[in-house]
Amino acid sequence: MKKYFLLAGFVITSGWVMAQSGKLVAEKSGKGAVLVHQVQAKEGLYSISRVYGVKVADIAAANGFDKDKGLSIGQKIKIPLTAENLSQKKGKTPVYYEVSAKETLTSISSRFNKVSVKDLKSWNKIDGDAVGKEKSIIVGYFDGAAPATASEKETDQKSTAAKSNTKIIGQALVKGTNINIRKGPATDQAVVGTASQDDVLDVLKKVDNEWAWVRTKDGVEGFVASQFLETVEKKAESKPTRTAAKAIGTATVSGTNINIRKGPATDQEVVGVVQQDETVDVIKKVNNEWTSIRTKDGIEGFVASQFLAAGDKKAEVKPERPSAAKSIGSAIVSGTNINIRKGPATDQEVVGVAQQDEAVEVLKNVNSEWTSIRTKDGVEGFVATRFLQAAGKKAELKKVTEATRTATAFGTRINIRKGPSTEQEVVGMAQPEEVLTYLRKVDNDWSEVRNAEGTTGFVATRFLSFDGKPSVASIEAEALAKTQAEEASKAAAEAAAAERALADTKKKEEDQKAESLVSEKITARNDAETTVPDETGYFKADYLKLVNPNLAYEKTLASGIFKTDRGWNDGKYYLLMDNAAPGSLVKLTNPANNKVVYAKVLGKMKGIQYSEGFDIRISEAAAQKLQLGSSDKFNVTVTY
Incomplete structure (x- = not known):
């Protein structure tokens, strides 16, 4: 019964991909053919992926966002059409495609998973090889859940648009990208939607200095951190008034x-x-x-x-290129499934695909990276020059040579971003030890690179190594590993020393006259080794000696724990954090009860597993001494 209920939910949501005519209509995009889905209430990437029979990662890649990103009601996302959800066998739900100028059955076949030209002709009752512009043709059959009816779609739209009757006390502009709207006024509450830069939100109530209750234009209500909101009146004062320019x-x-x-x-x-x-x-x-x-x-x-x-002669807007551009030579394609794009850039729409050893006409050498070409089917566009080999002297195509400088990626799945910032869109990934073409240094933190697939973007310089020298990230990782190894070695040495002491004790027990004296000495020594001068920890005296309280930095951070056998008897507490060098001494305070311990920085957080969502991690013994309970995540005030 439960399975049946879920399937019914899938049927309702899938209706959003339909055109007004009731047909499933595919669209072109820079990353292949897609359907467009409009997000409904309570939908997430995982439920949508099950409806369309496609992986969550593939949906995220088609839209250029993270697979863990929350979705907004009304948001339109691209659903890739793959061999898994677009069948080449005739079924009950056909997928249509609106043919544009200069497209042929061959180019349409390449776009839709190599569907045979014979099937295209059969499904659409096409006799010859030509297909008319703006003609709607079947390109395959959808294997996902059946689309909803028009009445279901309308009902779902109305229910989504419903709003509460809560009185609006004002409006605010969003200051930030992808700001979370939460179910309650706290960061541990569920995310019910997101707001983008300069979105206008209705303010329903100001909860306190940190949170406000808001409603989006799509009717989503929830709580947003006040630091990301600005009153409409304040923002409007800085906006210039737009004049109504005369059209030509x-x-x-x-x-x-x-x-x-x-x-x-x-x-x-x-x-x-x-x-x-x-x-x-x-x-x-x-x-x-x-x-x-x-x-x-x-x-x-x-x-x-x-x-x-x-649209008329007065506008004099020039088309992209003449229909019969003059050829300056020819070239041979070197590569499989090479994209032909509408413009000379990787973010331009794909208008066709060229295959290995295919002969093409060269129309223009745009620059060292791009060449304008025309296929034997008449498809014109732009191809990365490195995938072309000159077929004659007239073309004068320049082969791409190896860059004078390369960089090697360190780490797993290093993001290549559209701009030099962690807020920029991810356009590609660099794998461990992948050799990248180094284009330029942006600043101390970012570098522009190009990978083997031709994707150009920006990578954090700390993850790159040059001329065989280790990267900053690898040095940090090695330092952390070394520190941990030294601690382990020291612990092993202490354990060995304890074993030797025990062996000495057993030997001396043979002398009955000295048994009492030996026992007293061993007890005194063990007490000296396990006694902590102060319950706040072994490092307290050095901290008070080295740290000037008037110059100390203090901040409350999100913390987790890591397990170590240190601190339980010797009072040696440790932590991992990014903003202090390994070996630094800090004071840790539980803001809930003001319990204090003193600890040493063991290494960095960046680059270690399970660091996302945490600012620091403290040793298990330190967490117990601070009486932080059994929670996986808690707040700790750090002073250093």
Whole structure:
């Protein structure tokens, strides 16, 4: 019965991928063919993955976010169509695709898991090899749960949009990216949604100085940390008033989910999105690459000119390239399933795929990394130059040579990010010992690199080693291992010494006259070894001698524990933390009862397993002395 109930839930949610006509319609994206799903209440990546028969990791990769990221109600996410959920055998739920200009049955086959051209013709009753533009054709059959009916979809939408009748006391702007909305006013409460930079939230109640009760425009209610909120009035004062610029013409959008940016560059903020065949006003043609536009909803910004087709002569928006561009030579493809993209960048839409030893026409050498080509099927686009080999002198293609400098990755699954910050999107991964092309040093913390797949991005420099020298992260890991080995060796030596003392005691017991004296000496020595001068720990005297209380730094941090046999009898307490060098002495305080111990920094947190979500880890003996109970996570005030 329980299984039946879950399946019913899947049927309702899957309705969001349907077009108004009731069909499942696939779309193109930079990472393959996808369906678009709109997130409903109580949905997560795992439940959605079961509906569509695709792995959680594949959904996360298709959308460029972490698989543990929470989803927002109403958020649209891409669902990859793979061999697991798109069948080439005729079934009950067909998947359609809207054919665009210059696409052929061969290119459509490549996009949809190598479905045979014969099946495409059979399913769609196509006689010849040509397929008309804007024709909707079947490209496979969906193996996931059946889509919901229109009435189910409408009912689900209405229930999602329902709001409480709580009175609004004001509004606030979100200051931060992917800010969690929680079920209660505490960080250990469940996440019920997320808010993005500059989202406007209704404020229902100010709980205290740290938390506020809010409601999103989609009706999600919960609690947000007040530090991430700013009143609307304060923010609005700094915003300039936009003038209604006069249009010089119109243009039609050629592409799906095209970004409208704040300025004429790809690193500018995205202020909106336009869709295929949408008509926009052309305000100004900035240069050959960018055009200033205004949508029918009044959003003004800049769009790459290659995604605009002229709506009238006055606009004079140039198409991306002529339909019969002149060839300057030919080349041979060196690689399997090489992407042909709409523009010379890895984030551009894939318009086709070229195979090993396929001959292509060379239209233009864009730069040292990209070449404009045309296939024998007439598909035009851009290919990474390193996957092409010159077929004649006229093409004059330059082979990519090995970079003058490389860097080797240290660690498991090192993130390659879109920008030099941990808040930037992850665009790729570097594996242990992977050799990367080193492009440049951004600052002391970040470097720009390119991996073997051609992905360019930014990596934390501490995870890179150069010219055979160890990376900072590997040095830190080695230092921690060395410290731990030294502690283990010292403990072993002390144990050996204790064994020798016991052997000496047994030998001296043979002398009956000295038995009492030997016993007293052993007892005195053992008492001296196990007695701690002060219950606050062995390191207290050195801490008070070395640390100036007027210059000490104090902060309350999230802590866990690690197990060690030290501290129980000798009062030697230890911790792991990033902001103090190994060997530093610190004071640890339980803020709940003001219990204090003094400890030594054993090593760093970064790079160790299970560090995520914790600022520090303290030894088990220290946790017991602070009376922190049996909790896996607790707060500790650190002074150093």
